[in-house]
Amino acid sequence: MKHFDAVIVGSGASGGAVAYTLCRAGYRVAVLEKGRLIRREEFSKDELAYCRRDIVTPCLFDEYHLIEEKVGEKWVATPTYESGWSFWNGNIVGGSSNLMSGMLHRMHPDDFRLKSKYGEIEGANVVDWPISYEELEPYYTMAEEVVGISGLAQKHPFAPWRSTPDFPQPPTKENEVVKLFDKSCRALGITPLVTPRAVLSKEKGHRNACYYSNFCGSYGCSSGAKGSSTEALLFPALATGKLTLMSHTYVKSLESTKEQVTSVVVIDTVTGKESRITADIFVLAAQAHESVRLLLNSKNRHHPNGLSNSSGELGKNLLFSAGGSGQGELHRESLKGIGFEALMERGLFVNRSILDWYYIDHWWDGRFKGGSVEFMFEHQNIISRACKNNEEGGKLIWGKALGERVAKRFKESKSIRFEIFNDWLPNDDCFVTVDEAYRDKYGMPVGKLRIAGHPHDLKVGNYLAKKCEAVLEEMGAKNIYSSVSSLPPQNLIAGGCRFGDDPKSSVLNKDCRSHDIPNLYVADASFMPTGGSVAYTWTIYANAFRVADHIVRDLSET
Amino acid sequence: MTRRDFLATSAAAGLSVSLHAQEADAETKTLEAALPLIAAVQQHMFPEAGSLPSAKAMDAVTFLKETITHGSYDRDIRRFVIEGAQELDRRTKGKFLTMNHAKKEAALRSYEESRYGSNWLTRIMTLTMEAIFSDPIYGSNIGQKGWKSVGSSGGVPRPKERYIAL
Missing domain, CATH: 3.50.50.60 (FAD/NAD(P)-binding domain)
Incomplete structure (x- = not known):
């Protein structure tokens, strides 16, 4: 033994x-x-x-x-x-x-x-x-x-204090969409933050730096x-x-x-x-x-x-x-402030999060624990994107109409997505x-x-989803939607x-x-x-x- | 609704459940018999001269066959693909292959009216999308024509073998 x-x-x-x-x-x-x-x-x-x-x-x-x-x-x-x-x-x-x-x-x-x-x-x-x-x-x-x-150490009321001045490596490279994102956040009085990422921007020992494959998660x-x-x-x-x-x-x-x-x-x-x-x-x-x-x-x-x-x-x-996710489409014809070619550049990250709503203390909305939000591009998987939204009025679209829809989705737009993280309250039924x-x-x-x-989780998730949808709207995104449910993410x-x-x-x-x-x-x-x-x-x-x-x-x- | 409930519902609607009792080789024969009809449905969904390469040009039906008979594929869905084709064949009195475009369209739209038919058509579409947009190592997406048609390409490194070594 x-x-x-x-x-x-x-x-x-x-x-x-x-x-x-x-x-x-x-x-x-x-x-x-x-x-x-x-x-x-x-x-x-x-x-x-x-x-x-x-x-x-x-x-x-x-x-x-x-x-x-x-x-x-x-x-x-x-x-x-x-x-x-x-x-x-x-x-x-x-x-x-x-x-x-x-x-x-x-x-x-x-x-x-x-x-x-x-x-x-x-x-x-x-x-x-x-x-x-x-x-x-x-x-x-x-x-x-x-x-x-x-990552990048930034001051923010809800950023936890740190014992070292900054991250050991600078952030990974970012797509130009962050210019539009940051500008839109500031227009709404929101502070955008660079997301810390467990991905090396520089070589470290036996590990090479990120090569921006476009297919990470x-x-x-x-x-x-x-x-x-x-x-x-x-x-x-x-x-x-x-x-x-x-x-x-x-x-x-x-x-x-x-x-x-x-x-x-x-x-x-x-x-x-x-x-x-x-x-x-x-x-x-x-x-x-x-x-x-x-x-x-x-x-x-x-x-x-x-x-x-x-x-x-x-x-x-x-x-x-707890929480949920949502997304919106940035279209070539209505894109604001950045070039479409830059938006379509493969592999670079969005690297943005919002901690402004970690705790809500508002004269109208009330006082409660909120959560954090990550923004990213829609996953770039080709099959899953091609399979999305291919129906109309409950009927599948096929034939030439399907081809035109899929090609347009890939060539004329790019979707930006958010994910909400709030407390899953421990309870007797879980x-x-x-x-x-x-x-x-x-x-x-x-x-x-x-x-x-817990019902409270949904209330918080929906509150945050509305805030995120407003950011996407300010960015000029189309077909914005979000989904907050009591179903758990199994990962x-x-x-x-x-x-x-x-x-x-x-x-x-x-x-x-x-x-x-x-x-x-x-x-x-x-x-x-x-x-x-x-x-x-x-x-x-x-x-x-x-x-x-x-x-x-x-x-x-x- | 769970998957098994869903299949049970389909059986109640008059579909054969005899496949469940057959051996694997019998299932393979049944699949072979259904493939021409499945290929015709794929071709109707992904025709020539569209923005995407056609199902026929990409040999999507071979991809479908190899995929659903692979050990990693869900056996319930494999049966569903076969039984759904048999049901379409029954509904069209064995004439789907010889129908013109308009009649095929009408037959498929009629099939789509039932939840079973709608789910089967969605499954065939998904398997065909997987063919056209998966790595060419899986035999379809020939010359990366699927990827090129949407101005995209898969990530690097590309796979050197299918499903790695399962």
Whole structure:
């Protein structure tokens, strides 16, 4: 049986950050990843493969989730192989960090004390975090440097303070549309900000600078510029000689005594052979809903309700990112202030966000926590754009009319899009359990996700959408629309293993160590009691670096 | 509505569900038999002399066949593509291929009136769009004519093999 100082389940953003720190501190680490390694040289911009087929996620007939939604007064559970609504996100070495767009923000200091700052909201389980922004700030800075986040430090009332004067790299190159965007924002009294991006604008060690491929999000990066766990963390960890990276390794369960986890039971997904791996410390980093599932599936006579579940809180208060998106078209004939050829230049980023509405304090609209907004071009995928809006009056358009419409859309306009991020309020109807009757191809019960958003989330999302539509209108965009719904984005999942000071009301302590089992840590986004109003990724990286420092302290004492 | 509910609805509307009980080779034979009709529908949607290259010139039907029979493709949708073609064949009494343009248009618009028919036509259109605008390595978009017709081109690096090594 192989023995390591630490075993990490999952190789994404959090697993990579823990492996990076532990290996550099000299510890022998195994990272277990269900998927395979796709090397930089192997990534391509194959829209069919990466965006329209399940090549980086499991076949839903083999591995799936049960999604429970309220229909009328009843909760109805539907397997995702029925709906096609996959809740997998990049099951390859490096996880979904390979496929992100990399538009990142730090959480605001007030996000760490949502309850005491903004008060309770009926029907929402809002609590303060057991740590403050001050405690996480050094790790946000570390992530900036190690992962490689480019950007521009700008003063803004809702920009979190920073301990370094500026980003380690300047922003990536921008399309001329930002001139129009910035001018339009200022005309409306809005402050446009440069979006920090986990994409290198300059070479960094073994990673090349961005080459502006025009196809970034949903694709792996062919230059290493994107700050994926693979490029930024796992390859440097491998270089220490301390990391054993085990791909094609499915983790069935953890085995434990009352006091400690003793081993992980794994299946080689190629041979089907089952084996055990032992370690001093076990770290879960499998993404929020899957880490919860693993803990529930590891129940034993010492822990009959699942590992780390003496509080009964395991799986509760699952979070997504609330909000929505919208877009409008910039047409050649009505474009203002910039040239159409410049607008159509491929590959350059929009790199703009708005934080003005992070907190609303308005004489008419009221006072409430708002959110952040990102602006970007519509994804440049060719097939998906060609398939859009090809109907009229409920009838499909085909023949010559279809060709003219598609060609015009591509040649005479470019769409600009916004994405809204506001708090998904934790509530009693959003949680993870497992259902013994539904099992994956390895025979393990699948995760069952009950999903319901709080009505307040929709109110905030709609408020922000109207503000964003006004920006697009000022830019002269046509056919503007937005969509805010209570359906969750399945690529932004957190919560389920809340951290807190009280073992009776939380799963993990403030170091993200299990209250019940001292050699068990959870490093992914499941620790988050509230999600903030930005995408989680930077916070996941930062917190995992923080957790890794605690693990190093633990290991050094044994 | 879930996908299986949707298929169940179609069965209630009188469509054969016998495919579900057949072996894979029988399914392949059924697909082969349906391909000429599917190709004719594709060609009606993407004709010659339009702004986009025609389905026939791009050999979109071969792309469709190779796509839906690939191991990565959803087996329920594969069955739906085949059964939907059989239903259109039944509705047109086996004469769709020999119809003139106006009659084909009328037959397809009539089929579109049902939710089942509308969904099937949308699926055929999507599979044809995928053919014309996917990387030429998949056999269609010949000479990148699909991309060129909309003044675009795929990203770099282009794939060196289909679906990488599944």
